[in-house]
Amino acid sequence: MSKRIVSIGHLGNYYVAVKPILKLFADEIIIPPRISRYTLEIGNKYSPESACIPFKYTLGNFIEALDKGANLLIQLGGGCRMGYYGEVQRHILKNLGYEFEFMKLTNNTNIIRIAQDIKQLVPSLSYWTIAKQIYLAFRKAAAIDVIEEIMRLNMGFEMQQGSHERLFKAYLSKLDHAETLRDVNELLAVFQKRFASLPLNKPENPIRIGVVGEIYVVMEPFSNFFIEKEMANYGVEVHRHLSATEFIVNNLNIQKRIKDAVEASKPYSQHYLGGHGTGSVELAIKFAREGFAGLIHVKPFGCMPEINAMPALHNISRDFNFPILYFSFDTLTSETGIKTRLEAFHDMLMMREDAHVR
Amino acid sequence: MSQPPIIGLPRALLYYKYSTLWKSFFKSLGFKTVVSPLSNRQILEDGVRAAIDENCLALKLYLGHVQALIGKVDYVFIPRIFCLYPQETLCTKFYALGDIVRNTFPELKLLEYNHDVEQGEHEWKGYLKVGRELGINPLKTIHAYWKAKQEQAEEEAKQRQKQAKQVAEVPPEATRILVTAHPYISYDAFLGKSICKILEEMDVEIHYSDLAPHQQARELSRQLSSDLYWTYNKEQIGAIEYYRQDIDGILFLVAFPCGPDALVINLCQNQIKDIPICVLTLDELQGDAGLRTRIESFVDILRFKKGRTI
Numbered sequence: 001m002s003k004r005i006v007s008i009g010h011l012g013n014y015y016v017a018v019k020p021i022l023k024l025f026a027d028e029i030i031i032p033p034r035i036s037r038y039t040l041e042i043g044n045k046y047s048p049e050s051a052c053i054p055f056k057y058t059l060g061n062f063i064e065a066l067d068k069g070a071n072l073l074i075q076l077g078g079g080c081r082m083g084y085y086g087e088v089q090r091h092i093l094k095n096l097g098y099e100f101e102f103m104k105l106t107n108n109t110n111i112i113r114i115a116q117d118i119k120q121l122v123p124s125l126s127y128w129t130i131a132k133q134i135y136l137a138f139r140k141a142a143a144i145d146v147i148e149e150i151m152r153l154n155m156g157f158e159m160q161q162g163s164h165e166r167l168f169k170a171y172l173s174k175l176d177h178a179e180t181l182r183d184v185n186e187l188l189a190v191f192q193k194r195f196a197s198l199p200l201n202k203p204e205n206p207i208r209i210g211v212v213g214e215i216y217v218v219m220e221p222f223s224n225f226f227i228e229k230e231m232a233n234y235g236v237e238v239h240r241h242l243s244a245t246e247f248i249v250n251n252l253n254i255q256k257r258i259k260d261a262v263e264a265s266k267p268y269s270q271h272y273l274g275g276h277g278t279g280s281v282e283l284a285i286k287f288a289r290e291g292f293a294g295l296i297h298v299k300p301f302g303c304m305p306e307i308n309a310m311p312a313l314h315n316i317s318r319d320f321n322f323p324i325l326y327f328s329f330d331t332l333t334s335e336t337g338i339k340t341r342l343e344a345f346h347d348m349l350m351m352r353e354d355a356h357v358r
Numbered sequence: 359m360s361q362p363p364i365i366g367l368p369r370a371l372l373y374y375k376y377s378t379l380w381k382s383f384f385k386s387l388g389f390k391t392v393v394s395p396l397s398n399r400q401i402l403e404d405g406v407r408a409a410i411d412e413n414c415l416a417l418k419l420y421l422g423h424v425q426a427l428i429g430k431v432d433y434v435f436i437p438r439i440f441c442l443y444p445q446e447t448l449c450t451k452f453y454a455l456g457d458i459v460r461n462t463f464p465e466l467k468l469l470e471y472n473h474d475v476e477q478g479e480h481e482w483k484g485y486l487k488v489g490r491e492l493g494i495n496p497l498k499t500i501h502a503y504w505k506a507k508q509e510q511a512e513e514e515a516k517q518r519q520k521q522a523k524q525v526a527e528v529p530p531e532a533t534r535i536l537v538t539a540h541p542y543i544s545y546d547a548f549l550g551k552s553i554c555k556i557l558e559e560m561d562v563e564i565h566y567s568d569l570a571p572h573q574q575a576r577e578l579s580r581q582l583s584s585d586l587y588w589t590y591n592k593e594q595i596g597a598i599e600y601y602r603q604d605i606d607g608i609l610f611l612v613a614f615p616c617g618p619d620a621l622v623i624n625l626c627q628n629q630i631k632d633i634p635i636c637v638l639t640l641d642e643l644q645g646d647a648g649l650r651t652r653i654e655s656f657v658d659i660l661r662f663k664k665g666r667t668i
Contacts, residue, residue: 048624050615050639080450081617088586088621091628104585244602255477269457271438271472274450301411302615310410311461329414 003120004025007065008074009058010035012219013148014244016176017141020133024092025121026072035222039064044331046092052300053329054082056344057223059089066093071100079133080275080305082216097122104291110192110251136181138248143188145243147171150195152240156232157202167194207349208237210287212280213298214306217329218242224298224329225338231296232345239292241283268312275305281312288320293320301330362389363492365469366431368423369394371416372439372452374541376570378513380435382506384483387494388643392431397548399427406642408462415549415613415641416542417451417458424459433469439485440474446589449618481485521569525604528563533660536601538567538594539611548656549640550611556653557609565605570597582629588618589629595626598633607634608658614641634660 006026009019015031022029033039035057037047043060062073073093075086086104089214103117112131115130148166171191177256178184217223218240250257252305258272265281272278287295297313299306310326317324325345327338365384367373373380373393384391395401397419405422418583427434436456441447456470458604471484482503489499528534532626535557537544544550544566557564561599575596598608612619623637636656638649 031475048620050620051624052617055621069463081621083587084585084618084621088625091625094630242423268461270460271453271457272440273454273457277450277454290368302617302620304450304617305454307410307412308450308458314465 004072005070006072007070009061019136020136030065030068030070032061057220066098074103139184141244145245151202152238155233157200159199163198206237207293210239210292210295212283213305215276217298273305275304275310276307284316286321295324298327363432365389365391366427366434370420370423371542375547379506381512382509383502386502394426397546410599414616435469438472441476442589446587448575518569530538532563534563534605535607535609536605537609538566542570547576560657567594570600575600591618591622610637612639614639
């Protein structure tokens with residue numbers, strides 16, 4: 001059998017976290033180059049015109065990985081049309097003449113099935129080893145989430161510009177080389193301390209804003225033009241509540257999670273809206289109740305569940321007197337436009353704060 | 359005694375699948391139903407104004423139809439269909455119809471039920487709930503439901519037989535096109551109807567994808583796509599397989615931006631190499647002349663391919 005050269009699409013910094021799982025069955029791992037304009041261009045070129053932007057990014061990732069020699073691609077997804085990406089992308093790539101295998105971890109994704117799939121690829125592995133590596137990957141993702149949360153809350157108030165980002169880069173590269181659970185835990189403790197010791201200039205009651213929306217564009221900073229960083233730079237706390245940890249934990253009992261979210265979204269939304277739409281409504285209500293200054297809602301152009309959520313969001317915005325800024329990303333979205341709107345949104349929030357509207 | 363309430367049925371989306379069931383159900387319970395008028399420019403404009411701008415054309419029309427019912431009815435009937443068969447689902451639009459309408463037209467009273475077989479919420483339970491909300495005896499409701507269900511099945515069978523007969527009797531030299539679209543596109547007066555009229559004027563034999571034998575189409579769809587989990591798209595591509603030998607071309611009618619269709623049609627274009635495919639994307643800015651030109655050239659190509667002079 002030929003060598004298994006495995007690759008996976010990007011999502012934020014989680015490529016570091018999935019490596020322990022990939023190592024189980026890969027002879028070689030190729031992480032595609034970080035997402036760039038080129039990724040989007042090449043992905044867009046071969047995608048159906050009105051496919052949503054995560055489709056185009058992941059297709060671009062795959063093409064870049066295949067060009068580097070990958071021959072086993074892994075596709076995650078589910079919920080809305082993401083679950084159907086896999087088959088469509090496979091046909092597109094095959095038509096382009098690439099030779100590869102596709103491993104689809106779509107719909108009904110659960111850990112037992114992933115373990116079984118891996119066992120099928122490499123029968124010599126024991127379930128214990130597989131379980132251990134999956135747990136290690138989960139811990140790594142959770143650790144990334146903990147640190148990223150600190151970044152979102154404090155980055156806007158750092159005394160030395162760039163100190164958080166520099167430290168985060170150092171952390172990621174160390175985490176990438178951590179091989180055991182103990183290493184991961186120790187690293188996290190050490191870096192939590194180091195982050196806490198960075199000099200801050202933070203007021204007692206900082207302005208807080210929330211970010212909600214479709215899971216891919218929320219979690220992949222390139223696809224949302226780094227709005228979290230951009231917003232933090234204005235000196236605000238950015239809250240997100242949406243992360244790989246949250247996603248994985250919720251998926252352990254998805255039916256209960258959906259029920260809870262629907263319950264929390266009443267009366268604005270009384271049924272599950274698909275994808276993460278109900279989650280957006282739920283979080284918007286939560287943030288509004290907690291006295292946040294405003295909310296940013298992001299989605300790919302044409303994202304069905306998030307559009308379903310928008311009429312409810314409009315009414316929440318009206319009833320709670322709660323500003324919401326809507327972004328929709330497609331291939332033609334320009335960075336300048338985003339920046340201008342963020343700046344205006346921030347200015348508006350400051351004016352409201354000054355006038356004690358809230 | 360006060361008048362029984364009037365039930366409004368928006369003439370869009372699921373109406374084109376379930377109109378007989380809905381009308382018959384409410385009729386045998388003694389309620390009057392009002393159906394919104396045929397789609398027209400005004401309804402579309404109202405819908406465009408009421409809807410979030412990124413919604414698909416079909417949903418914009420739906421909201422226009424709901425708006426047309428305001429003031430004329432006491433309730434608007436909005437079933438929420440989530441899952442008709444295990445492991446399958448509908449487009450996410452259908453999950454949220456009630457919530458969208460509720461948030462867009464807060465003054466409207468809605469009559470809703472949930473259809474989700476995976477969670478044990480079957481259709482009959484839904485209709486029982488509707489009956490309860492209207493204050494009807496459950497036995498009467500169930501009787502009305504069974505009767506309506508039968509009428510719906512008879513009507514569907516009649517339509518399918520009609521098409522089967524047409525397919526069998528079509529002269530061999532005729533140009534045959536399979537109109538592959540959701541029923542709420544192909545039968546809408548403002549969208550598919552006008553396109554099919556252009557085809558008829560050109561003496562094209564039209565087959566509709568939704569009138570293929572249901573069960574067979576569902577099974578055949580696996581030949582094109584193993585992963586597809588949208589029930590209606592499954593029926594559509596199954597119809598392509600079913601009629602494969604009986605058609606000269608496939609005409610996809612898509613509402614812009616239809617989420618599922620965007621992917622499924624791309625898959626079909628990559629997989630079907632032996633039948634010419636034309637994709638017409640419809641939006642609210644559509645001009646008739648452009649459509650006509652494209653349809654005419656598509657039909658010309660088909661006839662040319664079939665070796666007939668034009």
